[in-house]
């Protein structure tokens with residue numbers, strides 16, 4: 582008996598969805614579900630007899646639609662958890678920095694890590710696995726140029742994450758180079774954004790990215806503040 586931990590990649594958006602839980606009580610949480618993959622999650626949950634206790638969104642996504650409404654049909658008692666600045670207009674619990682939940686005998690701690698979006702949170706499971714959403718990426722960080730993103734917030738959020746224990750495992754919300762896992766120590770050594778200690782250099786680097794808008798932003802954000810689509 583021990584932790585349940587699954588990392589599922591959505592190939593279209595390169596999003597990582599995480600299923601975390603306690604194999605003794607069979608309670609699980611799904612972090613950042615993707616609508617197109619709902620059958621995969623359902624199969625996994627039904628096959629293992631897992632009960633979906635929490636549906637957590639690290640932020641309001643601009644690149645995919647969440648599977649929350651579909652999953653709620655099968656697990657109506659699951660609690661949807663988002664950051665306190667989320668603009669969600671369906672039934673959610675908005676958590677603030679350092680709020681806790683339990684899943685079986687394991688802890689889940691929430692950290693506000695704005696920057697990519699204002700409502701971004703990171704989730705620490707069992708004190709040693711951090712799901713960073715689109716704040717800290719392996720070797721980089723999320724973009725900051727829409728949804729009330731802020732370079733200054735990102736700078737402080739990355740520094741806040743770096744204060745965690747060095748052996749804390751890092752699980753990002755995306756990776757475009759097929760990497761799956763990192764840890765705080767490696768990010769301190771190798772992450773190009775974390776290494777930019779001077780704020781002006783950090784700001785200059787992010788301002789130089791000039792990325793095109795996410796392809797699905799105009800359909801994703803309005804759907805996601807409602808929990809997705811039926």
Ligand SMILES: [Fe+2]
Pocket residue numbers: 640641642643644697715
């Ligand atoms: Fe995002």
